[in-house]
Amino acid sequence: MKSFAYVDAANEQEAIAALGTQRGRILPIAGGMDLVGLMKDYVAQPDRVVNVKRLDRTIAATPDGGLRIGAAATLIELVEHAGAARAYPALVQAAAEVGTPQIRHAGTVGGNVAQRPRCWYFRNEEFQCLKKGGPRCFAVDGENQLHAIFGDGPCHIVHASSLAVPILAYGGTFRVAGPSGERDVAAADFFQMPDENLMGENVLRPNELVTHVTLPPPGRVRSATCEIRFKQSHDWPLALATAILTMSGETVRGARIVMGAVAPVPWRAQAAEAALTGQAVTEATAGAAADAAVRDAKPMSGNAYKVQIARTAVKRAILKAAGLPTV
C-alpha cells in the first residue's frame, strides 16, 4: 500500500471539501472493505484518504412512506432494521447475503453501491487492463468465467454491488453531494456502462459522494432477491435477481426485474417484466419470464453457464416474491 494522508471528515461538508477533482488522487473511505484491498494491491494509490464514516447513517421512513438510508449505515444495520426488512425485503435479503459477518459489520451501504469491480484482471496489478488505462480487456480471450454475459464491452466486468440490484428494482434514488451542491440521481441513471465511463462504474465525479439512498414507497408489491453463489460460506454471487411484483389478485399487474453479477451495471430485464405481466405466477410463467430475461445474453468464451444461472436466479426471485417454493 502506498502511503497517504488522512482526513477525518466530521460531516458531509468537510468530506466534500477534502475531496478533489483528479480521479484516484483522493478517495473516500467508509468501511474500507473495498478500498483497503484496492490499495494493498496498488490498484488504488491515493495521496489522500477521506473518512466518510461520520456522514449520515440513519435509516428512516420518509414522510411519503418511503425509506431513506444514510450511506454510512453499515450493512448489518440495514439487515437488522425491522422496518426496512418489512417494507423492502428484496433489499434486506440482498444485504444479508453480502460477504461475511465481518464484512457486513464494517461495510456500508454507500460503499457497497460505489465499490469497484472484483474482476481479477482489474484487481491484479500485473494486468494493465482497459479500466486501468491499459490497451485491452484481458477477459475477452482469457479467464472470463466470472465475467459479464450482457453488454458489448469493451470492458466485461460485472458490477459488484448486490444492493444496487434491489435499489434499481425498487426505483431508488441516490443523493449525490459535491462542491456545487447536491443532486438526486435515479438509480437507473446512476450506473454507467463501460462505453460511457470506462474508468468508473457510475456518474460520481471524483469530488462527489453518495450520501443517501432513497426508496419510494413500496406500494402493494411483493418482492424478493435470489442470490446464487457457488461457495455457500463466502463467495461472490454468480448471479442474483430481484423481482418486484405488483399483484392484482393472482395476476401480475406490473413487474420490475433486475439481475446482478451479469453485466457491468445492474441489468434490468424488461423483456422478463413484459412476459410476466398479465400472468399468474407459476413455475411455468416464472420460467418463461426468466427465459426472456436472458434471451439477449451474449456470453463470452467461458461463461455460457452463467446464462443458465442468471435464468435460475430470475425464475426463483419471481417465485420467491410470489411466496411460492423456489426449488
Next chain:
Amino acid sequence: MASWPAHPALLGTPTRRVDGPVKASGRAKYTYDLQRPGMLYGRILRSPHACARVLSIDLSAAERAPGVKFAMPVIDLANPEPLTHKVMYQGQEVAALAAETEEQGADAARLIKVEYEVLPHVATVEQAMRPEAPKVFPDGNVREANVDETGDVEAALKASAHVVEGLYWTQVVTHSCLETHGLVCEWSGDQLTAWSSTQAVHGMREGLARGLGIPQTSIRVISQYMGGGFGSKLGTDPQDVICAQLAKGAGRAVKLMLDRKEEQLSTGNRPSAYARVRAGVDADGKLTAFDAETWGTGGAGRGAGYPLPYNIYQIPVRRRRHKDVYINAGTQRAMRAPGHPQGAFITEVVLDELADQAGLDPLELRLRNLPAEAPDEMWRRYFPMGAEKIGWSRRHATGDPTPGPIKRGLGCAANRWAGAGSRRTQGQCEIFPDGGVTMRIGTQDIGTGTRTLVKMVTAETFGLPLDQVVVEIGDTQYPFAPGSGGSITVGSVTPTTRVTCEKALAALAEKIAPELGVDPAAIVASNGRVHAVNDPSRGMPWKDACKRLGTAPISVDGQWETGLSSVGTSGVQFADVEVDVETGITRVRKIVCVQDCGLIIDRLTAESQCYGGITMGIGYALFEDRILDRNTGQMVNPNMEFYLLPGPSDIPAIDVTLMDQPERGVVGLGEPPTISTAAAIANAVSNAIGARIRHLPITPANVLAALAEARARERRGASGSPQATEPGGVQGAPPINIGGAR
C-alpha cells in the same frame, strides 16, 4: 506386532492436544508472531512475468529509501551461465531487501528497477504440448516416461464384455497454508538461529547449510508452532537462504514472511493429472484391462507423476504411458498424499462408468475386484460398513428420478497409504532426581498433534500423568527426526519415544532393583509407581524411585526400533450429495469415512486428521483451482477470495469411524483420509445428475456442461460406450486451461 501397552492408561483415549490452550488463546508464538530485538522486515521482489530474461537489476533507489538497511539481487547477473538469468514463472525471486518496517520494505521493493526481456511462455499443458510451443527448457516441454505394460491390453479390451473410454482430468491446487512460508533469521557472529515455519527443522538446517555454504554446526533451527504445511514446507526455499543473507548483510535480525500472493505463486502446488483411459470388465464384472495415456504438469521443472490405475483394485492387464509437461508456472511439491488423490479420482470414476455399462451396482463392482483381505487391506470389510452408514441401499441408478431441480446421489471410493516410520529417528530422555521427566526429539508439530503423541507415549511408559512429563520438540538442538511428510511422523516418533523412555526406565530400574530385591528387567512403571511387573506391591512411588538417583539425572539416547509401528493403511469413503441442476451447484450433505491407522495413540487428534483430510478433499472436489491467465501465464486468483477454500457452510455432516488395530502398531494417518473424498463426491454427483463428471473441480460450469453433453447425446440417440469428452469440445464449457472454469 505391537504388544505394548497391554493395559493402556492413555493410549487410545481421546486426549486433548497439549498445546490447545496456548493456541486457542493466541498465546502460542508462531514464526509469524516473533519479534527479535532490532528486527528488520525482509521483502522479496518477484518476477511479474511468466518467462523473462533479467537484463539488469538496479538497487540504488531502493537502497536510499527510508528504513532500508540492506538490499541484494537474487538473480546473479555475474553468473556466466545465461540460463540462471532467466525467470521461469511469475513469482520467481529477483531481488530482496530488509527495512525497518514492513511498509518501508514494501515501498522500497517497488523502487528496485529491473529490466526484463520478456520471453515467450507457455501457460497451459495444451499450449506446452503444441509442437511449435516455446520451450520451457532447452530439452523441450515434454518428458516421456517408459511405457509400463503388463499383458496384452488390446486383446484384453477386445475380449471384455464392456469397455469405457474417456478423458479425465484434475486441476492444479495449492497448499494454501494459513501461515505463509517464512522465517526469522538472527546471527550471532557466525552462528545462525532461524525460527522457521517448517515441516522439518533438521531438514531446514541441512538446506540452509548447503545454501549458505556454512557448516550445520553453525545453524540452529526452531519451529515451536507452525501454521500448516501439507507437504509444502518440507524443503529449504530461496526465501530461507535470502532471509539469512539479508540478516547477515544488515547485521540485524530479519523476519521474512511471504504474503498471500507470494504463497500462492511460489510455494508449491499439487500437479494436474490428465488421463485418456480405456478400461474393461468381463461379463462377471471382473476388471480386465486398464490402458492409460497420461500427462500433467508440475510447473517449470518438476514432474506430475501419479499412480494409475490406483493400486487397490485387481486389474490383470494394464498399460501406462506418461508424460510430464512443463509450463511456466510455480513448481509442484508434495501435497497431502502426493499423486494419490489424482489417481484415486480417475480410477474410481472409471470404475463407476464401468459399473453403469455393466449394469452393476458400483459397490458390487468394487467388491468383485478387491484383493483378498490383509491387515492393511481391509476394504472388503470397510465398504459394507460405509455402505450401511451412508444408506447405500436407497441408492438409485445413475440419474435421480425425483422431479424438481434438486438431485441427490451417492458415491464411494477407497484409499491406501504406507505411513511407516523412519528408522533414522532419534530421541533423548532425562529423568531427574526430583521426579521430573524430559523427552526431547527433533520432530515438529505441524498441527497433527505430534507434541501430544510424544507426551502420551512418554507418560504411558513411565506410568505418569501427562502433566508430569515435559516434551521438547521443534528444535535442531534435539536429536534428529525426519521431516513431517508422508505420514511418517507418528510411526517415527512414537516408537523412538517408547524405546528411549524404556531405556531410561531401565536405568532407573537398575538403581532401585537391589533395594526392591527384584530383577531390574522385571521392573515396570504404572499408576505413578515403579514396581515389579508381577507384583505391584513390590515397588515405590515414582518420586521416591527418582530420589535414589542422588544428584545425577538419568540421560539416555534412543533410536527408532521396530515393534511399536507398522505400515499400511486402508480406508473407504462414501459421499451423499445434492446437486441443483438449474445452477450446477453441488452441496455435499454427508461424508462417511471408515479408516484404519493401526494402533490409535490419541483418538481425538486421529479423528481430526480424518475430518481435516475430508474437508481438504471437499475443497479439491468442488472449489479449488489455481487459475493462470492462458495468455500471460499470470495467476488471476492468487488470494483467498477467488482461490476458493471451503468454509463452515460448505461442510457436510462427517461420520468418521476409526478402526483401532492395536495389534498392528502405529501407522500414519495424515494423508489417507484426503485421498478418496473427491472421487466419492464426483461419483455421487454423477449418480445424482445422470451425467458423468470426468474432471475436477466440480464447478457449476462443469456440472452444467456435463448435463448439456448428456442431453446432446440423448438427442443424438447415441448408445454404447460414451464418447471421450474433449475439454473445450462441449458447448458451454470453456476451452481447456490449466485451471478450468468455475
Next chain:
Amino acid sequence: MAPKDGFSVSRRDFFKTAGVGSLATGLLGPVELGAQAGVREVGPGAVPIQLTINGRRHDLTVEPRVTLLDAVRNRLDLTGVKRVCDRGACGACTMLLDGRTVYACSILAIEAQGRDIRTVESLAAAPALHPVEQAFCEHDGLMCGFCTPGLVMATTALLEKTPNPTADEARRALDGNICRCGTYVKVLEAALATKGGRRG
C-alpha cells in the same frame, strides 16, 4: 504508551510532515488548493493515534496506511490473531469492534480510534481459558491453530449475542473464517457446546 518497535517517526518528525500546507502543496498541486481550505489532514508520515484495546488505552505512532491488525501485531506485540489472507477473506485477523466481528486486516488503525477494540488476548488472562477457548480444546476444534484465535473471536461474538445458537446460526456466524486444516466440524461442536460463553 511508547511504541515498542522503536522505529516510529518521532513526534517532532510528525509535525514536520503533517502540516496542512505541506500536504496541499506537496501532493495535490495548485489545482486542488481552492478546495482545501480548512481541511484537517494528517500523514502521510506517522501520526500519533490512540487505541482502546482490551479496555486499555494505547498511544502509538503509525502512518495512516497501517492497518489495525499490523498496528496491534507489530507495534503492540498482541499477536494472538493472525495475518493470513490480508484481504478480508479468511477471518484469521478477527477482532471485535464495539462488540461486532471485523477483519482487522482491512481496517486502518487510525480509523479504529474511539472504538472498543477487543482481541483474543482480552478473553482470559494466562493460564486461564475463556469458556470458548476451553470448548475448542475439549472438542479438538483446532489443529495447526493459526485460524483458531480468529474463530474463537467469531464464536465469542456469536455467543455474546446469541447464547444458545442453532447449528445454522453458528455456521453463518463463522462463515467469515477459513480453516485449512479442516477443523470446522469440531469448531461447530465447540461453539454449540460452550457453556457460559456469554460475557458478564
